[in-house]
Amino acid sequence: MHPDSCGLDFGTSNSTVGWSRPGQSALLALEGGKPTLPSVIFFHAEDLHPTYGRAAVNDYLSGHEGRLMRSLKSLLGTSLIDEYTELAGQALPFRKLLEQFIGELKRRGEQAAGQTFSRAVLGRPVFFVDDNPQADQLAEKTLQDIAYAVGFKEVAFQFEPIAAAFDYESQIFSEELVLVVDIGGGTSDFSLVRLSPERAAKTDRREDILANGGIHIGGTDFDKYLSLASVMPMLGMGSALISGRQMPSAQFFNLATWHTINFAYTRKSWAEIQDMHRHA
Secondary structure (H helix, E strand, O other): OOOOEEEEEOOOOEEEEEOOOOOOOOEOOOEOOEOOEEOEEEEEOOOOOEEEHHHHHHHHHOOOOEEEEEOHHHHOOOHHHHOEEEEOOEEEEHHHHHHHHHHHHHHHHHHHHOOOOOEEEEEEOOOOOOOOHHHHHHHHHHHHHHHHHOOOOEEEEEEHHHHHHHHHHOOOOOOEEEEEEEEOOOOEEEEEEEEOOOHHHOOOOHHHEEEEEEEOOOHHHHHHHHHHHHHHHHHOOOOEOOOOOEOOOHHHHHHHOHHHHHHHHOHHHHHHHHHHHHOO
């Protein structure tokens, strides 16, 4: 492996940067001595200055005016990646948000390592998008383009269940079938993978993933369902309009879903919410 290579895991909830160093932990300290950086950005209202990770959450909880954005990975493979969000009257592309966060990951990793990284291996799920090969390819291409945009010269991908099994694979002496379970922030994924000392040297491990399945029950989904069940009814979800029709639910679902909250700030959404209020 080249000394200027790193591994980068951009996760729904947390992200990491790894660097192969003999006798030392591969994970680099990214924030306060911790090897993880929560995948969160907070933009301060007065100057749009961003803070990241735990600092972003602290700024938000401390009552600073601004916008908190998280679960950015959920945008990959969806049409939302080419949409914009409004910040202090400025239209900011969601793609740019991902670029800012991944660029910050690279910068912090380089600072911790004391050197620059020009090559990166990025983790990716077996499927970014279920049952849609075109959207899946688009998601990987988007992430690849962003990696190049932040300064990497060479970019490769590795499937997350294979990456998770590398350490175990280095300890076995014959072929084994292994179930890899990934309880993530966005989904819970289960993969049956084939491991062996010989297969460990392969560049493309797609054929070694014999089966994969996932359910969209992760940390962000728990947040969403909790909000829909406990918070949104207090804001009017499920109630009736003056006409007797049920209150439209689209805005409540946007507010309850981390990566679509920003749509509530658009002029169109404000107009719809004001109309709902008038007719409630």
